[in-house]
Amino acid sequence: MNERPISGAMLRGWGFVVALASVTLPALPLGPLFAQPPLPLAALWAAYGWAAEDKSGWQAPALLAGLGLLHDQLAGGPYGLFAALYLSAYLAGRVAAIAMSAPNLLPLWGGFALTAAASVGVAWLLAPIAIGSRASVRLYAEAAAITALLFPLVRPLYMGEASRFRGGARR
Amino acid sequence: MAKRRSIVRRAGAGKRFSPGIMLAVLLGVGAVALVVANSGRVPGVAGAGDDGAAVAGRVATGPARAGESFFQRLATMWSASARVQELERENRELQTWRELAGRLAERNARYEALLRMPENAFGEGADVESAIAAQLVLDSGGPFTRTLVANAGADHGVRIGYIVMNENGLVGRVVSVGRRSSRVLMLDDYTSRIPVMGEASRVRAVLAGQATHAPELITQPYQVQPPRLDYIVGAQNLREGERVITSGEGGLFPRGVLVGIARGSANGEWRVSLSAAQRPIDFVRILPFIEVEAPEATEVAGQGPPLASTSSVSAIGREITAAAPTEPSPPVQQRPRRAAETTTAPPAPAPPPAETPAPTGPPQ
Numbered sequence: 001m002n003e004r005p006i007s008g009a010m011l012r013g014w015g016f017v018v019a020l021a022s023v024t025l026p027a028l029p030l031g032p033l034f035a036q037p038p039l040p041l042a043a044l045w046a047a048y049g050w051a052a053e054d055k056s057g058w059q060a061p062a063l064l065a066g067l068g069l070l071h072d073q074l075a076g077g078p079y080g081l082f083a084a085l086y087l088s089a090y091l092a093g094r095v096a097a098i099a100m101s102a103p104n105l106l107p108l109w110g111g112f113a114l115t116a117a118a119s120v121g122v123a124w125l126l127a128p129i130a131i132g133s134r135a136s137v138r139l140y141a142e143a144a145a146i147t148a149l150l151f152p153l154v155r156p157l158y159m160g161e162a163s164r165f166r167g168g169a170r171r
Numbered sequence: 172m173a174k175r176r177s178i179v180r181r182a183g184a185g186k187r188f189s190p191g192i193m194l195a196v197l198l199g200v201g202a203v204a205l206v207v208a209n210s211g212r213v214p215g216v217a218g219a220g221d222d223g224a225a226v227a228g229r230v231a232t233g234p235a236r237a238g239e240s241f242f243q244r245l246a247t248m249w250s251a252s253a254r255v256q257e258l259e260r261e262n263r264e265l266q267t268w269r270e271l272a273g274r275l276a277e278r279n280a281r282y283e284a285l286l287r288m289p290e291n292a293f294g295e296g297a298d299v300e301s302a303i304a305a306q307l308v309l310d311s312g313g314p315f316t317r318t319l320v321a322n323a324g325a326d327h328g329v330r331i332g333y334i335v336m337n338e339n340g341l342v343g344r345v346v347s348v349g350r351r352s353s354r355v356l357m358l359d360d361y362t363s364r365i366p367v368m369g370e371a372s373r374v375r376a377v378l379a380g381q382a383t384h385a386p387e388l389i390t391q392p393y394q395v396q397p398p399r400l401d402y403i404v405g406a407q408n409l410r411e412g413e414r415v416i417t418s419g420e421g422g423l424f425p426r427g428v429l430v431g432i433a434r435g436s437a438n439g440e441w442r443v444s445l446s447a448a449q450r451p452i453d454f455v456r457i458l459p460f461i462e463v464e465a466p467e468a469t470e471v472a473g474q475g476p477p478l479a480s481t482s483s484v485s486a487i488g489r490e491i492t493a494a495a496p497t498e499p500s501p502p503v504q505q506r507p508r509r510a511a512e513t514t515t516a517p518p519a520p521a522p523p524p525a526e527t528p529a530p531t532g533p534p535q
Contacts, residue, residue: 029310031451036313075311076318076354131315134379135361139314 012053015157016063019046023067027074037139040147042154043067043082044089044119048112049158051093064090078130085119085126085140092118105152108159112151116144281454284338293336293425293458303327303457308352317360317380319343321455324351329457332423337455340429340446341417345457353457358430358445367430367443368418372408375418378430378443411435415443425460 022042025034043064050060068083075082096111120141127135247254285304293299305327309320323329325348335342335355343357344365356363363380413433419426431443 026313027309027311029307029451029453035310071313074309075313076316076320081315082313127315132362134381135315136381137314143314 011157015046015049015154018154018157019043019067023071024074037143037146039143040150041116041140041143042147043071043086044116044144044147045112045151045154045158047086047089048093048096048115048151049155051090052097052159061087061090081123081126081130085123088122089115089119105155108155109148109151113148116148120144278454285454285456293428298459301328301459303329303333304454305329305353305457306454307355307452315361317357317363318346319355319357319452321353321355321457322351323457324349324353326350328459329353330459332460333457334424334428334460335455335457336428337447337452339449340431341424342447342452342455344423355455358447365424365430366418366420367415369409369433370414370416372410372413374409375420376409376441378415409433409435409441423460425458 019042022036022039026036026039028034046067047060047064050064053060064086065083068081068086069079071082071086072079092115093111096115120137123137123140127137127140282304293302303323305321305323307319308322311318319335319342321329321335329345329348331345331348333345333353335345341358343355343360343363345353346356347354357380358365358378359380361380363378365378366375367378368375411433415430415433417424417426417428417430429446431445431447434442434444436442
């Protein structure tokens with residue numbers, strides 16, 4: 001059998017589809033199984049992976065901002081909250097890309113966990129401003145934790161084997 | 172010789188008839204007797220005759236029919252494959268229709284459940300006749316907000332502030348309206364606060380959404396909120412399992428709409444198990460209920476802006492109090508209300524009231 005390797009572009013396309021599904025599925029009246037949580041925040045995977053992979057430097061933030069605004073619209077606002085969260089995850093991913101030196105799984109996983117934690121921190125700061133003082137980030141933190149746990153399963157969709165998490169390779 | 176003997180015998184018999192004539196006569200008499208006795212039809216005999224005729228007919232036409240069916244079978248075999256494909260296509264179509272019929276039956280049952288809601292389920296003052304049925308098409312489902320989107324909007328008559336119910340109880344309130352959709356703030360959203368009371372104990376409280384938990388029934392003054400909980404009286408009388416209904420205070424909800432069941436906890440907190448959330452919320456009724464209109468929305472026909480004020484009291488006062496006519500004055504130019512709300516200029520002369528003659532002098 002002659003098996004063709006799946007191209008990186010196709011994997012990235014699927015990664016975008018998964019991120020889009022994680023934004024749109026919770027908005028559909030499909031029941032509690034498709035709520036968020038337990039559905040992971042796949043846009044965080046995209047933010048982290050694209051921070052390492054994006055060559056142009058502008059496509060990833062633009063896509064993430066679009067995904068965030070779409071998420072805000074479907075969730076009923078406030079506009080900008082999810083966009084800020086996804087972009088903060090992107091920035092955290094960029095910091096991780098510069099700081100890390102080993103491209104193997106464990107540091108990547110740890111880096112993503114830190115990125116997700118950073119986005120929870122941003123949510124903790126922004127949610128009371130955007131929604132009200134009684135707003136809680138507990139559900140968002142739960143969704144981020146589930147997202148971090150599932151990261152090794154979806155990593156190929158967002159970053160290649162030899163991603164730019166090599167020390168100084170980005171510079 | 173023989174001919175001659177016959178002639179002799181016949182001549183000797185005198186009046187003898189031939190057998191053929193006698194048989195014909197007998198049969199004729201029998202036929203006439205049949206006609207006269209049973210009007211031409213004896214059931215038993217006729218049935219037996221029909222049977223015999225049918226058998227004879229089948230036998231007679233048998234070869235022709237056999238040939239016909241043989242050729243039909245040949246033709247059918249020739250087009251069997253096409254017929255199988257056609258039947259499969261029809262089967263698929265029928266399955267699609269069956270699924271559609273099932274969905275429509277389910278939807279019909281849901282609508283019937285909505286329409287059979289008792290009159291008192293809508294509370295006091297709700298315009299049940301103008302209720303709009305809608306289906307929920309989007310659910311925020313996110314970690315921060317608890318809203319739903321219904322497929323009825325301004326084109327269907329929905330306005331901000333309308334209340335949303337299903338057959339189990341109160342769902343929430345319309346907070347934004349598009350042309351064909353409206354967003355409903357659910358009772359368990361962080362920002363939801365509605366005045367409620369116990370149905371039996373009449374204990375007043377404010378239902379505050381928590382999003383992560385069942386809504387908390389606030390029975391003590393809340394630190395962050397303004398002191399609107401002061402009117403809570405008799406909180407200790409609230410009973411476990413008591414039905415919680417809207418109290419109607421504040422004018423945003425009609426009084427008496429079922430909200431849920433009060434549940435106490437060990438630490439003294441009261442929560443409400445929402446009735447509407449007993450099952451997935453799909454079809455709802457949107458009811459007009461806007462008891463208190465914003466003062467800015469109050470139109471005063473033929474009147475200008477109030478005297479550098481946004482208070483509706485001044486507008487009402489102008490309507491019922493005519494300016495004292497003293498001497499002529501130039502006509503007052505009408506200005507939009509919004510412009511008047513933002514102006515800080517000194518008070519301008521009041522325009523004339525709608526139902527009074529033009530003043531003859533400046534206002535006092």
